[in-house]
Amino acid sequence: MLFSSLEFLVLFLPLTLAVALLLRGQPLLRWIVLSSIVFYAFAGHWWFIVPMLLTTVVDFWVAIAIEGARAQGRRRWLLAVSLAGNLGMLAYFKYSGLLVRTAEQALTALGLEESARFSRWFEVILPAGISFYTFQTLSYIIDVWRGQAPAERNFVRFAGFVSFFPHLVAGPLTRHHQLIPQLARIAATGISPRWREGLLLFSVGLCKKVLIADRLGNLIDPLLAAPLALDAPRAWLALLGYAFQIYFDFSGYTDMAIGLGRLFGIELPQNFNSPYQATSPSEFWRRWHMTLSFWLRDYLYITLGGNRCSPARRRFNLMATMVLGGLWHGANWTFAAWGTWHGLLLVMHQSLPAWDRRLSLFWQRNLTFLLVTLGWVFFRAESFSHAAQWFGSLLGAHGLGGEWTWETMALAGLVLLCLAITRLSRNSLELPLARLGTLSQVGLAGATAAALLLMNYGSKFLYFQF
Amino acid sequence: MRPFAVTLALLLTLALGVNGLAAWDRGRQDARLRAASAGFHAGQAVLGYRDVDERRFQRARLQAIARPRVVAFGSSRVMEVSTEHAGLAPGEFYNAGMSAATVEDFMALWSILERQGKRPELAWLSVDAWVFNEAKEEIRWLDWSDEVSGFLAGAGMGNALGGRVPDAMLLWYRAKELLSYTVLKTSLADLRRRFDGRRRRGAEVVQALEGAVVPEAELGDRRGLRADGSIVYELEYRRLSTERTREEAARYVIGGRTGLEGFRWNAERAARLELLWRDMRRAGVRVVAWLPPYHPEAWRLIRADPQRAAALAGARRFLEEAAARTGARFLDLSDPATLGCGDGEFYDAIHPRYPCLRRLLERVAAR
Numbered sequence: 150m151l152f153s154s155l156e157f158l159v160l161f162l163p164l165t166l167a168v169a170l171l172l173r174g175q176p177l178l179r180w181i182v183l184s185s186i187v188f189y190a191f192a193g194h195w196w197f198i199v200p201m202l203l204t205t206v207v208d209f210w211v212a213i214a215i216e217g218a219r220a221q222g223r224r225r226w227l228l229a230v231s232l233a234g235n236l237g238m239l240a241y242f243k244y245s246g247l248l249v250r251t252a253e254q255a256l257t258a259l260g261l262e263e264s265a266r267f268s269r270w271f272e273v274i275l276p277a278g279i280s281f282y283t284f285q286t287l288s289y290i291i292d293v294w295r296g297q298a299p300a301e302r303n304f305v306r307f308a309g310f311v312s313f314f315p316h317l318v319a320g321p322l323t324r325h326h327q328l329i330p331q332l333a334r335i336a337a338t339g340i341s342p343r344w345r346e347g348l349l350l351f352s353v354g355l356c357k358k359v360l361i362a363d364r365l366g367n368l369i370d371p372l373l374a375a376p377l378a379l380d381a382p383r384a385w386l387a388l389l390g391y392a393f394q395i396y397f398d399f400s401g402y403t404d405m406a407i408g409l410g411r412l413f414g415i416e417l418p419q420n421f422n423s424p425y426q427a428t429s430p431s432e433f434w435r436r437w438h439m440t441l442s443f444w445l446r447d448y449l450y451i452t453l454g455g456n457r458c459s460p461a462r463r464r465f466n467l468m469a470t471m472v473l474g475g476l477w478h479g480a481n482w483t484f485a486a487w488g489t490w491h492g493l494l495l496v497m498h499q500s501l502p503a504w505d506r507r508l509s510l511f512w513q514r515n516l517t518f519l520l521v522t523l524g525w526v527f528f529r530a531e532s533f534s535h536a537a538q539w540f541g542s543l544l545g546a547h548g549l550g551g552e553w554t555w556e557t558m559a560l561a562g563l564v565l566l567c568l569a570i571t572r573l574s575r576n577s578l579e580l581p582l583a584r585l586g587t588l589s590q591v592g593l594a595g596a597t598a599a600a601l602l603l604m605n606y607g608s609k610f611l612y613f614q615f
Numbered sequence: 616m617r618p619f620a621v622t623l624a625l626l627l628t629l630a631l632g633v634n635g636l637a638a639w640d641r642g643r644q645d646a647r648l649r650a651a652s653a654g655f656h657a658g659q660a661v662l663g664y665r666d667v668d669e670r671r672f673q674r675a676r677l678q679a680i681a682r683p684r685v686v687a688f689g690s691s692r693v694m695e696v697s698t699e700h701a702g703l704a705p706g707e708f709y710n711a712g713m714s715a716a717t718v719e720d721f722m723a724l725w726s727i728l729e730r731q732g733k734r735p736e737l738a739w740l741s742v743d744a745w746v747f748n749e750a751k752e753e754i755r756w757l758d759w760s761d762e763v764s765g766f767l768a769g770a771g772m773g774n775a776l777g778g779r780v781p782d783a784m785l786l787w788y789r790a791k792e793l794l795s796y797t798v799l800k801t802s803l804a805d806l807r808r809r810f811d812g813r814r815r816r817g818a819e820v821v822q823a824l825e826g827a828v829v830p831e832a833e834l835g836d837r838r839g840l841r842a843d844g845s846i847v848y849e850l851e852y853r854r855l856s857t858e859r860t861r862e863e864a865a866r867y868v869i870g871g872r873t874g875l876e877g878f879r880w881n882a883e884r885a886a887r888l889e890l891l892w893r894d895m896r897r898a899g900v901r902v903v904a905w906l907p908p909y910h911p912e913a914w915r916l917i918r919a920d921p922q923r924a925a926a927l928a929g930a931r932r933f934l935e936e937a938a939a940r941t942g943a944r945f946l947d948l949s950d951p952a953t954l955g956c957g958d959g960e961f962y963d964a965i966h967p968r969y970p971c972l973r974r975l976l977e978r979v980a981a982r
Contacts, residue, residue: 155791345616352619587618594622602630602796 150191152351152405153358153604161188165314166342166412173339178305178332181413185312189278192318197276200238205311207234208286212293212300224294231290239283242275247480278318280477282311284444289325291448298325306332315409319402321420322440331415340414347411349582349590352597354404357577359600361567362398365390368560373529376538380551384542386560391529392522393567396425399438404577419578425521425571428513429504430494433521445474464499468492478528483536487527494520627794634793637802640809644817645675651824652679657698657705660839662827664846669713670720670758671817674727676709676844682733683709687844688721689741690714692907692965696739697845700969700976709735710844717746717753718888723762725891729898738895739979740904742888744930744949745874749881757797764788766894767887848962857959864910867964868917875917878926885933892941902943903979906931908951908971913964948975 150157165184172180190198211231218224289310292298301307309332316323335341372379372387379387403420410417424437434442453466468489475488498504504513526543530536541547585593652675655661684707687693694712701708711724721740728734745751756763768784792798808815831841836850855863867873895902906927909917917923931947938945948954951961956971967975 155794348616349619585619590616590619591622594619595626597619597623598626598630599796601627602794602799 150188152402152409153355153600155604156191157188158601162409162412169340169413170342174336175305177339178303178309178336181314181332182305182308182312185309185314185317188314189312189317192277194274194276197278200242200276200279201282201312204235204238204282204286205308207231208290208311209301209304209307212290213302215290215293216300228290228294232287235283235287235290239279242279244476244480246275247482251482275480281320281322282317284322284441284477285324286311288444288448292325301325301329303333306336313410313415315406315413315415316417319399319406320438320440321403321406321418322444323417324444327418328415335414342414343411346582347408349408349585349593350411350577350580351405351408352593352600353577353580353582354401354406354408355600355604356593356596357397357401357404359401359604360596361563362394362401363603365394365397365560365563365567368556368563369394371556372560373539376535376542377547379539379542380548381543381545382550383557384539384547386557386564388522388525388539388543389564389568390560392425392525393564393571395525395528396421396571397567400577407578421576422578423571423576425518426514427517427521428510429517430491430498430520433517434491434495441474441477445470449473464496467495467499471495481531483527483530483533486533486536487524490524490527494524630799631793633806634795634798634802637805638793640805640815641817644815644821645671648672648675648817648821648824649678651821652676655679655824655828655842657842658831659828660831660834660841660847661823662829662834662837662839664823664838664840667820667823668758668817670723670755672820673711673713673724673844674759675820677711677724677727677733678731680709680733680842681706683707683735685709685737685739686711686724686728686735687739687741688712688716688724689739689907690716690743691846692743692967693739693741694844694846695848695966695969695972696976697841698843700845700972702976702980705843708843710846712741712844712846715753715755717756718884718891719756719760719763722766722887722891723756723759725895726762726766734898734900737901737903740902741907742904742930742934743874744906744927746888747881747885747930747933748874748877748926749879749884750877751874761788761792764791767890852962853968855962860910860961860963861912861958864913864961864964865916867910868913868920868923873913873917873923875923875926878922878929880929885937889937889941892937892943896942902938902941903946904934904938904943905946905975905979906934906949907965908948908954908956908967908975910961910964911951911956911958914949914951946978948978954978 150161152158161184165180168180169177169184186198186202189201208231211227215224215227218227289298289301293300301310306329310323310325310328311317313323313328313332369387369390372383373391376384400421407417407419418440420438420440422436422439424433427433427436450466450470453469454462455466456463458466469492471492472485472488475484475486475491478484478487508516526536526539530539538547648671652672655676685701685703687696687701687708687710689712691712691714694710694714696710696712698705698708713720725738746753765784765788768788805816829839831839831847834847838849838852839847841847892902892904908914917927927949931949934945934947937943951957951967951971954971954974956967956974960968960971962968
């Protein structure tokens with residue numbers, strides 16, 4: 150079920166919220182868990198709920214066992230069980246396809262087509278949101294193991310933390326200390342919805358998704374279907390368009406998720422902080438998909454040694470973190486390439502003191518935007534050959550100028566609009582929603598009405614596949 | 616918050632109002648069409664069946680006819696098959712063929728039949744390979760996208776839940792259409808048409824059924840559509856010479872009109888067809904599908920082009936596999952030699968004449 154669907158807005162949300170407003174204590178938490186499971190069952194295939202429930206049950210009991218265990222060996226063994234379970238499931242659902250495809254290509258190259266065909270049996274469907282909830286429970290287990298968090302003893306509250314529907318499918322990646330205390334609070338006091346901030350932020354997110362991201366997608370997709378036919382200006386337009394599409398799509402979704410959380414009296418963490426205003430690759434990652442960046446920093450980069458090691462080792466840690474972070478986004482080597490690209494940018498930034506000293510803020514910002522945008526080629530391309538063709542088009546290998554159609558002009562206009570929005574305006578969470586003026590409210594209502602009418606034929610959220 | 620809520624409510628009410636008004640007007644038009652359609656009986660034909668809203672016509676006809684034993688689904692390539700050709704008694708056969716029909720049309724037709732309690736015993740599906748080409752997008756089926764969405768949401772549930780869930784889903788999808796930009800555009804165009812005093816959409820169907828129905832024997836050289844949904848072509852089309860037909864067949868391929876050009880496999884549509892077969896089989900309906908024959912010259916040229924030949928082969932492979940998975944029967948009749956259809960047995964590149972069609976039906980009927 151998509152947030153931008155009438156099923157969600159007209160049926161699911163009003164019913165869930167109305168009942169939740171009547172409840173308190175355990176019944177309220179049970180209701181939130183139940184409705185989240187129903188929501189998830191409609192996110193693709195009903196069986197998606199099975200791995201999620203399995204993760205919930207296993208990690209709930211493992212955390213309690215870790216806390217109760219005195220011997221270090223037993224604690225380590227229990228941690229290993231959880232890590233193996235979570236990462237094993239993620240590997241199976243998400244990466245078996247990649248490994249199978251890679252093996253298939255290798256076998257075919259060796260002339261073993263029959264064996265290659267056999268490997269297709271291992272193709273599986275990826276449950277939506279598995280990367281998100283797996284990382285959430287992993288951070289919980291690791292924190293309990295490190296002694297930085299107590300094990301949660303209330304199963305329903307823990308299930309609410311894993312499955313709370315606003316963040317379940319595409320984040321924000323919410324840590325246990327950010328959500329479990331809030332669930333405990335609403336159970337004790339009942340829900341106090343923040344109607345104004347919740348509904349208005351949801352509307353802003355809906356408009357970003359439907360009116361900007363989906364429109365951009367409709368204009369870009371036909372261009373990128375045949376990158377060999379792209380002349381340089383249109384290849385750049387498609388690239389800039391995609392950079393904005395993914396930002397408005399994902400940040401729009403996050404706004405909706407945070408807005409929904411507020412309707413339930415829960416504040417989900419910020420995920421975007423005007424990333425295209427970043428003045429360096431390092432700052433970009435403090436502003437883009439912040440909850441994932443912080444997760445990777447806390448549980449991967451620091452675990453590998455972080456900054457407390459030699460410069461060479463630090464570079465290795467950065468590269469490893471970014472490559473794995475890239476692969477987290479999708480089971481395709483192009484995502485690993487995207488992560489590698491960002492790893493290289495981070496290493497380069499750390500090794501170039503001149504970046505901060507010599508370049509003005511204007512150039513730092515534009516250079517960062519350009520480098521980040523070039524990286525999106527790997528993210529969007531279906532294969533390396535697709536990426537190579539697109540890079541070729543960007544360099545003018547397939548023509549330097551062609552006929553500008555109505556669609557090209559529309560794309561150029563939208564790209565300029567997005568550039569202005571991302572550079573000049575405040576981001577959604579900085580908007581003064583609590584004291585929005587009458588004119589702004591009327592404008593937002595008009596845009597929301599247009600989005601509601603247009604969303605019936607909208608596309609899915611890009612980040613659902615991760 | 617009040618300015619936001621009031622403006623949003625006003626704008627949505629306006630959209631709902633416009634769409635609701637247009638839907639009410641369309642409903643009245645459809646009721647008139649149903650009434651006109653109910654008076655259209657076996658032995659009669661509608662004159663000049665051309666440039667009419669075929670989907671609207673079929674919806675009305677499916678509501679008017681008695682439960683048939685056999686229903687033929689397909690594009691214009693199946694439309695000539697009549698009750699007599701099928702060797703059945705009047706009322707036992709219905710031809711639901713439509714120009715450029717695609718999988719979604721089959722789904723809509725099937726779901727209307729199901730809801731009307733007119734599930735046939737046997738479904739014939741003439742499937743054109745071009746329906747699987749993503750590069751050849753057909754959008755006419757969007758006229759009944761509510762039926763298609765309803766089918767997709769409720770496929771398979773009809774048997775288990777006595778049809779109530781699919782009915783509720785169809786209602787829900789119809790309600791959703793009231794808040795759709797595409798529908799709003801159509802509604803505004805419909806209302807403008809009405810205020811300008813122009814003919815409403817579908818008026819030509821009503822007009823034909825109310826004023827252009829003649830006994831079949833009086834059709835003569837003219838084009839017409841029989842009450843069983845089968846078409847009778849006008850003499851001008853029927854008497855095209857073999858040479859002209861061969862030229863036309865060559866032009867069809869060389870001119871890039873096969874629908875197989877730039878072929879990109881439409882996996883979603885393929886999955887929908889399989890879902891439809893599965894649903895039909897679950898409902899106890901026997902399914903026989905085929906790839907219809909091409910004119911020998913068109914066939915030769917298609918086979919000579921590796922890209923088109925590969926597209927056709929891909930469609931055949933999928934249909935074979937889908938038939939095996941669903942318990943349907945599939946026949947690849949795209950090669951005219953399979954049926955012994957020669958140059959003179961086609962009207963053009965893709966429409967077989969009766970002798971060829973007869974052999975096709977014999978193959979379909981044989982076990």
